[in-house]
Amino acid sequence: MLGGVRPSGTRRSWWLREALAAETAAAPHLATAAPPLRGTTTADVVIVGGGYTGLWSAFRVSELEPGARVVLLEADICGGGPSGRNGGFVTNWWDEFPTLLDRYGVAGARAVGEAIESAVDDLGTMCVEHGIDAWYTKAGSLSVSAAPAQDGAWDEAVEALREHGLADRLVPVTSEEVSARVRSPVFRDGAFMSGAATVQPATLARGLRRVLLGRGVTIFEGTEVIEIDGHGRGPLGAIGAGARRAPSRRGNGVGFRPVRVRTRSSAGDGEVLAGSAILGLNAWAAAWPWFGRRLVTWSSYIVLTEPIPDRLADLGWTGGEGVADARFTLHYLRTTPDGRIALGGGGGRAGFGGRIGGVFTDDVGDARRAAAGLRRLFPSLADVRIDDAWGGPIDITSDHLPWLGSVRGRPIHYMHGYSGNGVGPSLVGGRILAARAVEAASDAALALPLANGRAPRAFPPEPARFVGARLVRDAAARRESIEEHGRDPGRLLREVSRLPRRIGYHLGPD
Numbered sequence: 001m002l003g004g005v006r007p008s009g010t011r012r013s014w015w016l017r018e019a020l021a022a023e024t025a026a027a028p029h030l031a032t033a034a035p036p037l038r039g040t041t042t043a044d045v046v047i048v049g050g051g052y053t054g055l056w057s058a059f060r061v062s063e064l065e066p067g068a069r070v071v072l073l074e075a076d077i078c079g080g081g082p083s084g085r086n087g088g089f090v091t092n093w094w095d096e097f098p099t100l101l102d103r104y105g106v107a108g109a110r111a112v113g114e115a116i117e118s119a120v121d122d123l124g125t126m127c128v129e130h131g132i133d134a135w136y137t138k139a140g141s142l143s144v145s146a147a148p149a150q151d152g153a154w155d156e157a158v159e160a161l162r163e164h165g166l167a168d169r170l171v172p173v174t175s176e177e178v179s180a181r182v183r184s185p186v187f188r189d190g191a192f193m194s195g196a197a198t199v200q201p202a203t204l205a206r207g208l209r210r211v212l213l214g215r216g217v218t219i220f221e222g223t224e225v226i227e228i229d230g231h232g233r234g235p236l237g238a239i240g241a242g243a244r245r246a247p248s249r250r251g252n253g254v255g256f257r258p259v260r261v262r263t264r265s266s267a268g269d270g271e272v273l274a275g276s277a278i279l280g281l282n283a284w285a286a287a288w289p290w291f292g293r294r295l296v297t298w299s300s301y302i303v304l305t306e307p308i309p310d311r312l313a314d315l316g317w318t319g320g321e322g323v324a325d326a327r328f329t330l331h332y333l334r335t336t337p338d339g340r341i342a343l344g345g346g347g348g349r350a351g352f353g354g355r356i357g358g359v360f361t362d363d364v365g366d367a368r369r370a371a372a373g374l375r376r377l378f379p380s381l382a383d384v385r386i387d388d389a390w391g392g393p394i395d396i397t398s399d400h401l402p403w404l405g406s407v408r409g410r411p412i413h414y415m416h417g418y419s420g421n422g423v424g425p426s427l428v429g430g431r432i433l434a435a436r437a438v439e440a441a442s443d444a445a446l447a448l449p450l451a452n453g454r455a456p457r458a459f460p461p462e463p464a465r466f467v468g469a470r471l472v473r474d475a476a477a478r479r480e481s482i483e484e485h486g487r488d489p490g491r492l493l494r495e496v497s498r499l500p501r502r503i504g505y506h507l508g509p510d
Contacts, residue, residue, distance in 0.1 A: 002303070002366070002368055002371055002386050003386060005070070005303075005367075005386050006364055006367075007301060007361060007362060007363065007367045007389045007391050008390075008391050012080070012084070012389075012390075013084055013202065013390040014387070014388040015084055015085065015088070015200060015203070016080065016306070017200055017412075018202070019084070019200065019202035019206045020202075021080065021479065023210075024202070025075050027210070030209075030210055030213070032410065033221045033222060034077075034213075034219040034220060034224040035221075035222075035267070036220055036221065036223045036251065036263075036265030036266055036267040036270070037073065037223045037265060037267070037270035038265070038267035039268075039270060039271070040270070040271040040272075041071060041270075041272055041273075041275070041487070042069070042258075042272070042273045043070060043071035043272055043275070044068040044070065044276070045061050045068060045069075045071075045274060045275065045437045046069050046070075046071045046072075046073065046259065046261050046272045046277045046278075047070065047071070047277070047375070047435075048225050048261065048278070048279045048280065048281060048419065049074065049279065049281050049282065049284075050073075050074030050076070050077070050080070050219065050282070051078075051079070051081050051205065051280055051282055052076035052083045052204075052206070052208075052422060052423060052427070052430070053282070053375060053416070053433070054072055054278065055072075055205060055209065055212065055280075055430070056429070056430025057278045057280060057410075057429075057430040057433045057434045057437070058072050058217050059211065059215075059430065059432050060433075061434045061437060061438055062212065064434055064438050065209055065438050065439045065441070068214075068438065070217045070218065070245070070324065071218045071219075071220065071274065071288050072212070072217055072219070073220050073223045073261065073272070074222075074223065075222070075224040076221065078205055078209040078221065079201075079202045079209070080092045081284075081393075082282050082283065083205040083282075083321055083390065084201060084202035084205050084206075085202075085391075085392035086336060086392070086422075087134075087198075087322075087333075087334060087342060087344045088199045088200060088204075088423070088424065089141065089196070089198055089332060089334065089421070090120050090136075090198065090199055090423045090424045091114065091120075091141050091178075091196040091421055091424060092113065092117040092119075092120060092169075092171045092196060092235075092424060093401075094157065094161060094193060095112065095157050095170055095193065095426070097109060097113060097157050097160045097164075097166070097169075098155070098156050098157055098160045098171075099400065099401060099506060100113060100199070100401075102241065102453075103401065103449075103453065104449040104453075106164060108449035109451060110164065112446060112448060114167070115151075115425055115428050116121070116425055116428055117169070119172050119424045119425070120195055121138070123136065123199070123204075123423075124138060127199075127207070128212075128239075129201050130207065131207075132207030132208070132347075133200075133210075134199040134201075135198070135200040135203070135336070137197055137198050137320040138195075138196070138197040138322050139197070139319050139320035139321045139322075140192055140195070140196050140322075141193045141195075141196035141321065141322040141323075141324070142173075142181055142182070142190055142321050142322065142324075143176065143191045143193070143324055143325075143326060144178055144184075144185075144187045144189075144190035144323060144325055144326065145190060145325070145326050146186045146187060146188070146325040146326070146327070146331075147186070147188075147483050147484040147486075148188070148483070148486070150188075150212070150326035151188060151203070151485075153326035154170060154172070154326070157191075158171075169193065170193050172190075173190050173191060173192050174189055174190065177190075178233070180292075180316065181316065181317070181319060181321055182316060182317040182321065182323060182416045183315050183317075184315070184377050184378055185379065186377060186383055187377075191268055191456060197322075198322050199423065200336075201423065202206065204423075206379060220263075220265075220270075222265050222266060223265045223270065224263060224264050224265065225261055226262055227260075227261070228259070228260075228262075228288075229259050229261075229277070229407070229412060230260060231296055240380055245330070252328070258274055259273070259277040259410065259412055261277065270373075275411065275436075276412070276413070276437040277411065278399065278412075278413050278427075278437050279413070280414075280415065280416070281414070281416055282391050282395055282416055282418070283295070283354075283393035283394060283395040283416075284356060285416040286353075286354030287356075288354070290407070291326070291356050291403075291414070291416065292353070293458040293461065293465075294397060294417070294455060294456050294459070295354075295396065295397060296395075296396045296459055296465065297350065297360075297393050297394070297395055298348055298350055298351070298396055298469075299348030299349050299361075299363065299392070299394075300344055300347060300348050300391070300392060301345055301363065301367045301389060301391040302342055302344040302389065302390055302391070302418065303371045303374060303386050303389045304340055304341070304342045304386070304389070305342075305374070305384050305386060306342070306384060307336070307338045307339040307340050308339055308340065308342050308381070309339030311333060311339075311381060311384065312337075314380070315378065317335060322334045325377070328476045328480065328497075328507075328508055328509045329477045331370075331373040331377065331475055333374070337339060340387070343370055343371075343373060343374045344370060345369050345370035345373050348366045348473075349366065349470070349472060349473070350469035350470050351393065352466040353466070356393050360385040360392060360417050363391060366391065367389040369384050370389070371386055385464035394418070394419065395419070396419045396420075397456040398456045398458075398459065398504075398507065399505075399506040400419045400506050400507070401417070401419070402415055402416060402417045402419070402425060402429065403415065403416060403453070403455060404429055404433070404450055404451065405453075405455060406436065411437070413433045415429040415430075421429055428448070428450065429450070431443070432445045432451045446486065461462050471496065472496065472497060472499055472500055472507070475497040475498040476509055479493045479497045479509065481508065496510065
């Protein structure tokens with residue numbers, strides 16, 4: 001039970017409150033929000049979004065061109081969105097290898113998978129080099145079956161990896177081997193991914209912010225972007241699906257015009273004129289018609305227990321592994337250095353028309369479902385107090401992989417659609433976006449197939465998108481709950497929950 005704890009969008013996540021408190025103690029001047037933009041300024045590169053995508057992009061631009069003027073715009077504070085609310089799982093894409101094969105072919109799938117896996121180590125190295133105490137722990141990630149219907153959910157990926165000489169990337173484990181890592185009366189067999197880690201997600205975001213300020217990046221917080229390149233949240237131009245070359249940001253070409261970004265804040269209206277732009281909008285991208293048909297926004301809620309290190313020892317869960325069950329409306333869970341469990345539930349609600357409202361942050365029912373998931377997985381913890389609960393949006397594409405591209409004919413580059421798995425991939429994406437923005441044509445990141453991918457399949461227009469997503473979500477949640485209790489959900493419920501896959505989307509249960 002949640003008791004007196006209620007999720008609320010007016011309260012920062014526990015991660016972010018903890019990160020800001022530590023920041024205030026160490027460097028009070030950094031904990032103060034950066035000023036909002038007022039008036040007109042110029043930049044070589046303007047970045048919209050102060051989450052991981054924007055922060056990593058700015059970090060890489062500062063490496064590629066240390067003298068470039070970089071302006072970063074954030075509507076809240078850096079880390080105030082999903083980058084300060086997520087579960088802190090730094091995973092790779094080996095469990096998505098069949099989808100990578102379909103999208104990129106064998107060589108491309110391997111190259112992308114290895115780049116994302118390397119990013120896990122690169123993130124840890126960066127934390128050490130820059131003194132970011134983000135609790136980086138590379139202890140692997142365990143996928144488990146928590147009901148007979150979930151058995152073998154990883155088999156296709158395991159077999160594809162084995163076929164291409166990558167069997168060690170995702171290794172099947174028996175129920176006994178699962179219990180050796182973490183004991184639960186409902187856990188069965190599983191699969192272990194050694195190349196994965198966990199972090200304190202908000203501390204990572206705030207640490208990146210500190211590094212960027214030290215490198216001379218100009219950050220404006222509390223600054224909402226209302227127009228990009230002459231387009232607001234209305235009918236916009238066509239979007240390119242891949243790496244079409246944009247006009248030179250240096251203004252040498254005939255007909256060059258800067259990217260114009262208009263803003264609104266408590267300080268008044270503002271404007272940035274830049275040679276190129278990077279958009280790291282996450283779920284907010286769905287509100288822009290450039291992107292909306294390609295994304296579904298979904299809520300996810302996390303509950304956090306009181307510190308229980310002795311109880312974790314009783315469960316044998318002392319290695320720091322991340323854990324996730326094999327539901328479509330999955331439970332993902334990890335521990336903290338002071339012995340808490342953070343458990344999230346991905347079976348939240350869909351947003352309508354890209355609006356990010358109270359359903360994403362204030363839904364007590366979804367938070368209670370996450371708490372109920374914790375009690376089911378670990379009934380021995382029924383008496384453990386829930387200390388906090390919070391929610392946030394995730395942006396989902398039709399194949400569960402992010403969409404990286406450029407606006408056709410303009411030096412505007414973007415990446416979103418992480419589908420709840422963006423901590424590591426955003427680092428790789430930031431490198432690609434930065435290389436495009438400063439026209440570093442020889443940068444190795446631009447050779448990755450991820451840099452030249454196609455746009456994901458479009459979803460139906462509203463209201464069909466919202467109604468369909470809600471129908472499938474409810475059917476999937478009911479089906480999986482019934483299956484967890486050992487009952488047959490019936491043919492109708494199974495078929496409704498499978499509908500997205502039947503019509504070509506990589507979403508929903510099989």
